[in-house]
Structure formats: structure tokens, C-alpha cells
Amino acid sequence: MNYPVWDLAFLGSGLVVAIIATIHIFISHFAIGGGIFLWVAEWWSGREPDGAKIREWLHKYATFFLIYTTVFGAMTGVGIWFAIQLASAEGTSLLIHQFVFVWASEWVLFLGELTVLYLYYYGWKTNSPRLQLWLAGLYALISWGSLFAINGILTFMLTPGDWNTQNLDIAAGFFNPGFWPSLFIRTLVMILLGGLGGMVIASRIENEELKEKTIRFCVKFVIPAAILTPFFAVWYWTVLPASASKLIEGGVVGVGGGRMEAITAYFLTAVVAGAMIVLASTVVYLKPKALTMMTAIAIFLIGMTGITGAEFVREMARKPFVIHGVLYSNSLWKNKAADPDYLAQPYLEKAKWHPSEMPSSLERGEWLFRLQCISCHTRDGYRAMKKRTASWSGNFGVKWFERMHEQGVMPPFEGSLEDRAALTEYLLSLHGKKENAADILKAVEAELNAEKTKMILQEAGRVPDAIPPEIPDNPEAVKDVPADENGMDVQKDNKEVLQ
Amino acid sequence: MINASLFANLLTVAAGAPIPNTDPLGYGIPPLIFQLLSYLTFSMHLMAMNFTVGGAILFLWLHFRKNDASLPIRRYLGGGLPLGMSYVVTLGIPPLLFVQVLYGQMFYSSSILIAAHWILIIPLLITAYGHFYLHKLTRDKRKKRQGAIVLIGLIAMLLIGFFYSNNITLSQTPEKWLSMYASKPHGMALNLSEPTLFPRFLLFITPAIAVSGLGIILAGAFLTRWGREVEGAAFKAFGKSVVPLGLLLQALCALWVVAVLPERISAYVLSGNTATLLLVAGVVLVALAMILALVAAKSKGILLPMLSSVLAYAAIFCHAAMRDMVRLQYLVPHFDLSQVPLKAQWGMFGIFVVTLVAGLALLIVLMLKVFPGMAAAAAAKK
Numbered sequence: 001m002n003y004p005v006w007d008l009a010f011l012g013s014g015l016v017v018a019i020i021a022t023i024h025i026f027i028s029h030f031a032i033g034g035g036i037f038l039w040v041a042e043w044w045s046g047r048e049p050d051g052a053k054i055r056e057w058l059h060k061y062a063t064f065f066l067i068y069t070t071v072f073g074a075m076t077g078v079g080i081w082f083a084i085q086l087a088s089a090e091g092t093s094l095l096i097h098q099f100v101f102v103w104a105s106e107w108v109l110f111l112g113e114l115t116v117l118y119l120y121y122y123g124w125k126t127n128s129p130r131l132q133l134w135l136a137g138l139y140a141l142i143s144w145g146s147l148f149a150i151n152g153i154l155t156f157m158l159t160p161g162d163w164n165t166q167n168l169d170i171a172a173g174f175f176n177p178g179f180w181p182s183l184f185i186r187t188l189v190m191i192l193l194g195g196l197g198g199m200v201i202a203s204r205i206e207n208e209e210l211k212e213k214t215i216r217f218c219v220k221f222v223i224p225a226a227i228l229t230p231f232f233a234v235w236y237w238t239v240l241p242a243s244a245s246k247l248i249e250g251g252v253v254g255v256g257g258g259r260m261e262a263i264t265a266y267f268l269t270a271v272v273a274g275a276m277i278v279l280a281s282t283v284v285y286l287k288p289k290a291l292t293m294m295t296a297i298a299i300f301l302i303g304m305t306g307i308t309g310a311e312f313v314r315e316m317a318r319k320p321f322v323i324h325g326v327l328y329s330n331s332l333w334k335n336k337a338a339d340p341d342y343l344a345q346p347y348l349e350k351a352k353w354h355p356s357e358m359p360s361s362l363e364r365g366e367w368l369f370r371l372q373c374i375s376c377h378t379r380d381g382y383r384a385m386k387k388r389t390a391s392w393s394g395n396f397g398v399k400w401f402e403r404m405h406e407q408g409v410m411p412p413f414e415g416s417l418e419d420r421a422a423l424t425e426y427l428l429s430l431h432g433k434k435e436n437a438a439d440i441l442k443a444v445e446a447e448l449n450a451e452k453t454k455m456i457l458q459e460a461g462r463v464p465d466a467i468p469p470e471i472p473d474n475p476e477a478v479k480d481v482p483a484d485e486n487g488m489d490v491q492k493d494n495k496e497v498l499q
Numbered sequence: 500m501i502n503a504s505l506f507a508n509l510l511t512v513a514a515g516a517p518i519p520n521t522d523p524l525g526y527g528i529p530p531l532i533f534q535l536l537s538y539l540t541f542s543m544h545l546m547a548m549n550f551t552v553g554g555a556i557l558f559l560w561l562h563f564r565k566n567d568a569s570l571p572i573r574r575y576l577g578g579g580l581p582l583g584m585s586y587v588v589t590l591g592i593p594p595l596l597f598v599q600v601l602y603g604q605m606f607y608s609s610s611i612l613i614a615a616h617w618i619l620i621i622p623l624l625i626t627a628y629g630h631f632y633l634h635k636l637t638r639d640k641r642k643k644r645q646g647a648i649v650l651i652g653l654i655a656m657l658l659i660g661f662f663y664s665n666n667i668t669l670s671q672t673p674e675k676w677l678s679m680y681a682s683k684p685h686g687m688a689l690n691l692s693e694p695t696l697f698p699r700f701l702l703f704i705t706p707a708i709a710v711s712g713l714g715i716i717l718a719g720a721f722l723t724r725w726g727r728e729v730e731g732a733a734f735k736a737f738g739k740s741v742v743p744l745g746l747l748l749q750a751l752c753a754l755w756v757v758a759v760l761p762e763r764i765s766a767y768v769l770s771g772n773t774a775t776l777l778l779v780a781g782v783v784l785v786a787l788a789m790i791l792a793l794v795a796a797k798s799k800g801i802l803l804p805m806l807s808s809v810l811a812y813a814a815i816f817c818h819a820a821m822r823d824m825v826r827l828q829y830l831v832p833h834f835d836l837s838q839v840p841l842k843a844q845w846g847m848f849g850i851f852v853v854t855l856v857a858g859l860a861l862l863i864v865l866m867l868k869v870f871p872g873m874a875a876a877a878a879a880k881k
Contacts, residue, residue, distance in 0.1 A: 002519040003607055004676075006614040007684040016618060070585055071628045078588060079621035085599070086614045086686070089519070089607035096599045097524035101847035104536075107592045108851075108858040114589055115862050118582065119869045126872035135865070168524065170847055352517035355681045370684060 001331060001414075003089040004353040007370050010381030013087035014329075018315070020079040025311055026304045027073035032147050033190030034065050034197050035140040037221060038120075041198070042136045044217060046129055053210055059124060061201045066121050070114070088375060090331035091322035098173065099153050106149035112142045147186060155182045158318050159239055160326060165335060177239035184232040188225040189307060192277070195221025196300045199284065203296040208289055215288035222281040226274055233310075241324055243408050244317035266312040273306025319409045320376075328411035330375045337412050347372070347415035361418075361437035365426025368419055379430055389427045394440035395447060397424030417441065516673035517680075518833050519604035526600065527844035530836040533597050534823060541594035542815040544587065545703070546710060546808075551583030552660075553711025555631075555653040557741060562646045571730050572737055575718055576711070577638060577649065580631035588624065602670065602826070605834065609670035612679055614686025616662045627655035657704065664700040665690045671829035698755035705752050706815075709745030712738045713788070713811060716796050717804040724801060725878035739796035746789055767828045768821070774828075777821040784814035 006013045038061070045054040085092040096103065120127075120135035127135065155178035156163065163173035198218035205211040237245060248263055280299045284291050322329045328337065336342050347368060348354055354367040373385065380386040389397070401420040405412040413420060421437035421444070428435050526533065558576040561569040598606055610617050630652035638645050669675065669690040679688050690696055719734025757765055768774050788810035795803035827835065 002604075004517075004611045004680045004684070006611050006686045008614070009685060013614070020621065067632055071625060071632060074585070074588060075621060075624045075628060078592070078624070079618075081595075082610075082618055082621055085607050086611055086618060089603075089611060093522045093599070093603045093607065094524065096596065096603065097522045097527070100527050100596065100600050101844060101851040103596050104593060104851045105854040107589075107596070108854045110592065111589055112858045112862060114585055116865065118585075119865055123869045123873060126876050127869060131868060135869075138861075138865075165523070168842065170844065352519065353677070353680055355677070 001347075001351040001353075001371060003331065005371055005375055006086050007374050008378070010378055012374065012376070012378045012382045013083070014376055015382045017080065017083040017087045018312075020076050020083050022308050022311065024073065024076035024080055025307055027069060028077060029186065029190045029307060030193040030197055031065075031069035031073045032140075032143045032187075033192065033194030033221075034061075034069070035136070035143045035194070036191055037194030037198055037218075038062065038065065039133070039136040039140040040221075041217070042129075042133045046133065048213075050210065053207065054214065057202065057205055057210070057214060060204075061198060062121055062124070064201060065197070066117060070117075074110075074114075088322050088329065088331060091327055094323060094327060095153060095157075098168065098170065099156075102149050102153060102170075102174065106146050109142050109146040109149065113139060113146060116142060144187070147190070148183065151183050151186060152176070152179055155179050157322065158244065158314060158324050159241060160324055164326060165333070178236060181232050181236035181239060185229055185236060188229045188232065192222050192225035192229070193300075193303055193307075195219065195225070196277075196296075196303050199291065200293065200296040200300055203291045203293040211291075212288040215291055216285055219281045219285040219288075223278060223285070226278045226281070229274060230271075240317060244324070247319065247408065248313060248317055263313060263316045266309040266316070269309030270306045270313065273302050273309065276302050277306070320405070320411045330372050330411055332411050332414055337414070343412055343414050344416055347419050350414075361422040362425055362429060364419075365422035365424070365429075365437065368415060368423045369426055372414060372423075385427055386430045390431065392424070392428060394421070394424050394428060394435040395443050397421075397427060398440060398444050417444075516833055517608075517677050518673050519608060521839045522603060525840035525842040527842065528848050529841060530601055530839070532848075533601050534820075537594050537597035537601070538816055538819045538823065540590060540597070541819045542812055544590040544594055545706075545815050545819070546812055547583055547586040547590050548656075548660075548703075549707040549710035550714050551580060551587050551631075551707075552653065552656050552704060553707030553709070553745070554579055554583060554714070555649055555656065556708060557711055557715075558649055559646060559653065562649070568733065569737070572715060572734060574638075575715070575734070577634055577645070579714075580649070580652065581628065581635055584628045584631050588628075601836070602830075602834075605670040605673065605830065606666070608673070608676060609666050609690075611686065612669060612676060612683070612688045613662065613665055613690070616689060617666060617686070620659050620662055623655040623659050627652040627659070630655070660703060661700055664696055664703065665693075667826075668693045668696055668699065671826050673830070673833050694759040695756055698752055698759060702749065702752040702756050705745060705748040707745070709742050709749065709789070710811060712741035712745055713792050713804070713808055714738075716742070716792055717801070717808060720795065720799075720801045720804045721874075721877075723799055725874065727878070727880070735796040739793055742789055742792050746785065749785075764825060764828055768825060774821050774824040777817045777824070781814045781817035781821065784810050784817060788814060 008016065038058070041054070041058050041061070045051040045058060048054055116135055116139045120132060120139060123131070123135070152174035156173050156176050159176045159178035161172055161176035163169060163176065195218045198221070199215055202211060202214040202218055205214060240248075248267065277299060280302070284295075284299070318324055320329055321327060321334075322331075326334055328334065348358075348364065351367075351371050353371060358364045358367065369379075369385075377383045377385050377388075392400070398417070398420045401413040401423065404410040413423075415423075418437065418441065421440040424440055425435055425437040554576040558573055558580075561573050561576075630648050634645055634648045634652070637648075669679075669688075672690075672693065675690070675692075715734050716738035719731045719738060721731075722728075722734060723731030757768075760768070768778060788807045791803055791807035791810060795807055
């Protein structure tokens with residue numbers, strides 16, 4: 001309402017954030033874990049009799065590490081920042097204003113991380129081994145420090161804890177309930193990725209004895225981290241807001257009932273990937289010479305897939321908020337949404353970003369859709385409304401918007417009855433249906449009158465037999481609608497709303 | 500008394516511009532400190548950007564002339580591209596952060612209006628950075644196509660600069676926003692109707708030639724110091740020839756910008772206030788930096804070229820500060836800094852300052868430890 005909304009057809013701005021963030025998470029976790037790995041490997045190479053050969057391999061690791069983490073890692077990190085301001089300017093503004101000095105301090109760490117990495121890499125031939133060990137150690141420490149900083153902001157979004165718009169306590173927001181378990185999980189996963197990256201480079205060592213030794217060194221990073229991570233995940237689970245854990249649990253239970261929710265799929269992806277890595281690394285430890293580069297890359301990618309799963313679970317658990325319990329994904333503040341009178345005001349009179357004159361209700365409906373819905377949905381692409389409204393009637397749509405927030409994955413609708421009808425008209429028009437908002441309203445009114453009549457008759461002890469069936473007025477609306485890709489089963493949800 | 504947010508809304512309605520409300524969390528410190536931090540870091544970002552973009556331009560100029568004598572300069576420029584690029588991005592983060600704190604509601608709005616182009620900056624950054632590394636890593640093994648590789652990187656950089664110019668000019672002209680969003684809600688807009696767009700973009704790009712020329716003179720001074728006099732002299736001679744050319748182009752673009760500025764803005768800049776002072780100081784500093792650079796090219800020692808670099812930085816600082824004042828002038832009557840409440844975060848600011856000072860001190864100590872070894876190795880190549 002405050003900001004324009006990027007009407008990105010088919011993809012949706014949320015998916016742009018997800019694509020960039022997924023790539024960044026892959027690389028940034030490796031950037032920090034790889035730093036720790038470099039440090040320990042530097043130390044290890046100094047203790048081994050064939051340390052010079054190990055350092056040759058380590059230089060290849062460092063070259064790959066430098067380019068991979070700076071070109072792709074740092075750039076996609078900036079990319080997330082670019083994308084979130086386009087997807088949720090209101091949310092980004094809140095985070096920037098509240099945590100400006102955390103971001104600024106994190107930048108100092110970036111600057112340090114980058115410079116120390118260059119001093120380490122470009123001083124490879126001229127620095128003393130002792131100085132290299134120091135530089136590698138400092139790099140690991142500083143890059144982990146950048147994780148410490150961003151972890152506070154990331155976890156704040158899901159578990160803001162005691163922070164709220166009345167209590168702007170930065171420490172409460174930063175050291176929120178999710179901070180420590182998340183920090184431990186991410187640190188472990190990073191160490192795991194550092195080891196997996198080492199296996200990729202070590203798989204190409206020609207000297208068999210050195211290859212065996214190096215790969216076993218790498219595996220020692222992987223297995224303990226993979227085994228310990230689930231324990232911290234359980235800890236994280238216990239600090240999630242009740243609504244978030246309920247959302248995830250609902251998905252998990254759904255599998256038993258034969259229904260594969262998206263959130264469950266991602267959860268399972270993370271669990272299966274973790275198990276596969278433990279198994280594969282054990283095999284590699286036992287038969288290190290057999291490890292080919294393609295196999296090592298495959299294991300690395302499995303690790304990445306697992307992380308993607310876990311990150312998607314975290315993102316989805318935040319639904320329907322961008323800052324849990326504070327700001328909805330479509331930039332509606334929760335404290336404002338608590339006021340029914342505010343919610344019921346005509347939306348376009350409050351919103352800034354629309355033409356002042358809109359002759360038709362269809363046009364008004366499109367602007368309502370643009371300003372309230374497209375931060376999460378598209379018309380016919382990602383989280384498509386066309387699919388979700390395939391069997392809607394006008395009457396159904398108006399009622400849906402009234403109660404869609406009750407199941408916990410949608411924000412409340414902001415606007416008047418006329419707004420709901422106009423939005424319904426627009427969504428129906430996506431299917432070529434021409435139901436005018438005024439006609440929709442008449443139908444809703446008629447139904448309400450019928451309901452009132454029925455109630456009066458019931459109170460009078462007379463049950464009418466000529467009253468038309470109430471909800472659903474369109475039985476098609478609640479059947480044959482598939483579970484969608486985001487874990488929402490429209491069929492189930494519709495039934496729940498209508499009960 | 501009318502509160503700040505309501506006042507902003509009234510102004511918005513009066514001016515017909517859909518300016519978002521200021522963020523309720525306000526400024527964590529007085530805006531003047533944010534502004535100063537922004538100028539400091541933005542000027543550093545521009546130095547790095549100028550060195551990298553100018554380095555790519557001069558590299559290509561020398562590369563396509565196929566002059567073997569220029570090979571060491573080409574190697575220096577080409578080898579510096581990835582390093583320069585990483586600092587362009589890293590030093591670009593704080594000014595981008597502070598502009599979001601200071602002018603977030605304007606900046607986010609214009610970013611969303613040009614969203615499709617704005618997000619393209621990320622793949623363009625990766626393209627530029629990746630190609631600069633590709634050049635550095637393959638130039639010895641594969642001589643062919645190196646010009647094309649660097650050219651792709653340069654084009655990506657120029658496009659990024661162009662999108663930035665679009666966004667920043669659009670962010671200070673809110674009266675255009677609503678009609679633009681109504682006709683192009685898909686983020687496909689650009690601010691092409693803005694008369695200052697192209698001269699302003701060029702005004703940011705042309706100093707690149709002068710700054711990279713200065714970088715070449717500085718490199719020449721170090722080479723001379725390490726006993727590689729012949730190379731050093733060649734570097735200095737080339738640097739000396741490009742610095743005045745770069746500044747001439749910059750001066751022409753500056754005149755072009757002044758010519759197309761709205762009358763009330765140019766009147767403001769030339770009305771004898773702080774902005775005028777900053778403009779004049781910047782021009783004087785640029786002139787001094789050039790004179791010192793030209794003298795340094797003929798003399799020994801690294802002091803003069805380093806001093807010249809410091810003056811160039813100071814000149815950019817003055818112009819960055821002036822640019823911010825111009826922005827605020829553009830935003831009248833929609834916005835001024837006093838509309839935003841101050842919600843002090845002095846403790847957090849203190850943590851940042853300590854981190855910054857400690858971080859810079861650590862980096863300086865480490866550089867003092869590492870550079871002598873590198874310098875000795877460079878001198879040994881004699």
C-alpha cells in the first residue's frame with residue numbers, strides 16, 4: 001500500500017528472491033566452512049612430512065575457493081539485497097532501519113574477509129608459513145563473524161521474540177530465540193560443505209597415497225557435522241512460533257495420509273540428503289582412492305540440495321509474514337490488521353500507487369490484485385491464482401476473502417465488501433468468466449437475506465423447505481482442486497473456510 | 500502540532516506524488532552523520548569503480564592498437580580488473596545501505612519502477628567479474644579473444660552504471676512515478692525522458708579515464724622505486740597522456756549536466772551556498788590533483804602520486820556531497836530530512852565505529868606484514 005508492487009508476470013518477485021538466495025546460500029555456506037577448512041588444512045600441511053605436496057593441493061582449493069566465493073558468492077549476496085527490496089520494500093526498510101549498524105558492521109567484516117583472503121592468496125609464494133596460517137585463521141574467524149551478524153537478522157524474521165513495534169529493543173531482536181540454534185546449525189553445515197568442497201578438489205590428486213590421506217582428512221569434517229546437525233535442528237524446532245511449527249507438522253502428518261505437502265517435501269529433502277551424505281562419506285572414507293571427481297561433485301550437490309530443502313522449510317514456516325507476527329508478506333502491518341474497522345475501509349482510498357480514476361470494477365479488481373496479492377501470487381505462473389480460482393463462483397470468492405486468514409497461511413483481506421467483489425470479478429475474468437462485481441454483490445446480498453430468513457424461521461420453530469442451499473453455492477469449488485506447489489491444499493482449505 | 504508523518508502525507512497529496520510514508524523506525528543517528536559516512540564510502544566506491552572501468556577502457560585501447568611496447572601496462576590494467584571489481588562492489592555496499600536509511604522511501608519506489616532492469620544488475624555484475632577473472636586466468640595460455648573478454652566485462656559495467664543513473668535520477672523526481680507505474684507496473688520502465696540522464700551517466704564514467712591514468716602513474720612510481728626504471732618511465736608517460744584527456748571529457752560532461760539541469764536546481768547550485776562551495780572546492784582539488792599527477796610523472800618518488808590520489812579522492816568527496824544537496828533540492832517539496840524522527844541507536848553506532856576502527860587497524864597491520872614480501876618479489880623481477 002505504501003510502496004508500488006513489482007508486477008512480475010509468471011515468476012513473481014518472491015521466486016526471484018528464492019532463486020538468488022538459493023544460489024547464495026550454497027556459496028556463502030561454503031565460503032565460511034571452506035575458510036575454516038583452509039585454516040585447519042594449513043595447520044595440517046605444516047605437520048605432515050609431505051606438507052609441500054599438500055600445500056600444492058591446497059593452492060588449487062584456494063583458487064577455486066577465491067573465484068567461486070567472490071564472483072558468485074559475494075555477487076549473489078548483494079543480489080539478495082537487491083531482490084528483497086523489490087519483493088518487500090516495507091519489510092526491507094524495517095530491517096535496514098532497525099539493524100543499520102549490524103549491516104554496517106557486517107560490511108566491515110566483508111571488507112576484512114575480502115582483503116585478508118587476497119593477502120592470503122596473492123601472498124602464497126611470499127608469505128611465511130606462519131603468516132599464512134594466521135591469515136587463514138583470521139579469514140575463517142572474520143567470515144564466521146559475518147555469519148554471526150546476518151544470522152541475527154535472518155532469525156529475527158522468523159522468531160522476533162520479545163521485539164515488536166512497541167519494544168524496539170535491538171538486542172532482543174538480534175539475540176532472538178532462533179539465534180543460537182540457527183548459528184550452530186549453520187556453522188556445522190558450513191564445516192560440512194568445506195569438507196565436501198575439499199573432497200571435490202582432492203578427487204583429482206594423482207598421487208594415490210596423498211589422495212587417500214587428503215580425502216580422509218576431508219571426510220573428518222563431513223561426518224561429525226552431518227550427525228550433529230539434526231540435534232540442533234530439534235533445538236531450533238522448539239523455539240519456532242506455535243503457528244510455524246503447526247504449519248510444518250501439518251505437512252509432515254499429511255504424508256502419512258498420502259498427501260505430499262510442499263513443506264513436507266522440502267523437509268524430507270533435507271533429512272534424506274543428510275542421511276545420504278553420511279552414507280556416501282563413510283564409503284569414501286573406507287575407499288578413498290575410488291572417489292572420482294564426478295562422484296565428489298554429486299555428493300557436494302546432494303549437500304546443496306539438503307540445504308535448499310531446509311531453507312525452504314524455514315521460509316515457508318514464516319508464512320504469511322515477512323517478519324513473523326509483525327508484518328505480513330503483502331506489507332500489511334499486523335497491529336493495523338487487528339482493527340476490523342481499518343481492514344474494512346475501502347482499500348484504494350488508502351493505497352497510494354494506483355490511478356486516481358478507475359472507470360470499471362474490473363480495473364479496480366486488477367489494481368487490488370496488484371497491490372495486495374502479487375507480492376506472493378502470480379496470475380498464471382508461480383503460485384498461480386488462475387489455478388487456485390479455477391472453480392470459483394462470485395459468491396464463493398467474496399466469502400473466501402472474508403475468512404482466508406483464519407487458517408494461518410494468508411493475511412487478512414484489506415478492503416470493503418465492494419473491494420472483495422471487484423477482486424473476485426477480476427480473478428474470475430482470468431478464466432474468461434464475466435461476472436460483474438455489482439451482480440456478485442447482489443447474489444451475496446440475496447444469500448444473506450435468505451440466511452436471515454432461515455434463522456428467523458428456525459427461531460420461530462419453522463424449518464423452511466424452499467430455502468436454497470447455502471455454502472457452497474458452487475459445489476465445484478471444493479472438489480478436484482489439486483494440492484498446490486506451496487503446501488496449500490486448496491480443496492482442504494476451502495472446506496475448512498466454509499465450515 | 501502536525502506530526503512528521505502526517506505532514507509528509509499532506510505534502511504528498513498536495514504535490515500529487517505517491518511518496519511512501521517515512522519508516523516508523525526513523526534514523527538511528529542524526530542524518531548528517533549518515534550523510535558524511537555515505538560521502539566517505541561512496542567516494543571510495545567511485546575511486547574503485549573509476550579505476551576498474553577506466554582500466555578496462557584503457558586496456559582495450561592499448562589492446563586493439565596492438566602495440567607490444569604497451570604489454571606491461573596492459574598486464575597491469577588487465578590483472579587489476581578482478582581485484583578492482585571486488586572493491587567496487589564491497590565499497591559500494593555502505594553508500595547503498597545509507598541511501599536506503601536516508602531516502603529509502605524514494606529509493607525503493609524508483610527501484611521497483613525499474614525493477615526488471617535493476618535486478619539485471621546482479622547477472623551483469625557476475626558477467627563483468629567473471630570475465631575479468633577469465634581474462635586474468637587465461638591471458639597467458641590463450642592470447643586470442645582477450646579483447647572480447649574484457650569488452651564484455653566493460654559493457655556489463657557500463658550497463659550497471661546506466662541502470663544506477665536511471666534509478667537515482669528517478670528517485671529524486673517523484674512527480675513522474677504514478678503515471679509511470681500505471682503504464683508500466685511490470686518494472687520495465689527506465690527514466691529515459693530525464694534530460695540529465697545521459698550527461699549525468701557520462702559524468703560518472705569519464706573520470707574513470709583520469710583516475711585509471713593516475714593509477715598507472717602511481718604504479719609507474721612504484722616500479723621506479725623497485726628499480727624497474729624503464730617500465731616505470733613507460734607507465735608514467737602513458738599515465739601523463741591520459742589524465743588530461745580524461746579530465747577534459749569530464750569537464751565537457753559537467754557543462755552538459757549544468758546546461759540541462761532544471762532552472763531552479765542550477766540556480767540553487769550557483770547561488771553562493773554550501774553546494775557552490777563544494778562545487779568550486781571539487782574543481783580546484785581536481786585541478787591540483789592533475790597538476791600533481793603531471794609533475795609526479797616527471798619526477799621520482801611515490802609521495803607526489805599518492806598525494807595526487809588523495810586530492811582526487813577529496814575532489815570526488817566534495818562532488819558526492821554536492822550531489823546529495825542537489826538531490827535534496829530536487830525533492831522539495833516532497834521530502835526533507837527533518838520529517839524523519841530520530842530514534843537514537845548510539846550504542847549500536849558505537850559498536851559499528853569500534854568494529855570499523857579495529858577492522859581497519861587490523862588490515863593495515865596485515866598489509867604492512869604482507870606487502871614487503873610482495874614488493875621484494877616484484878623488485879626481483881627486474
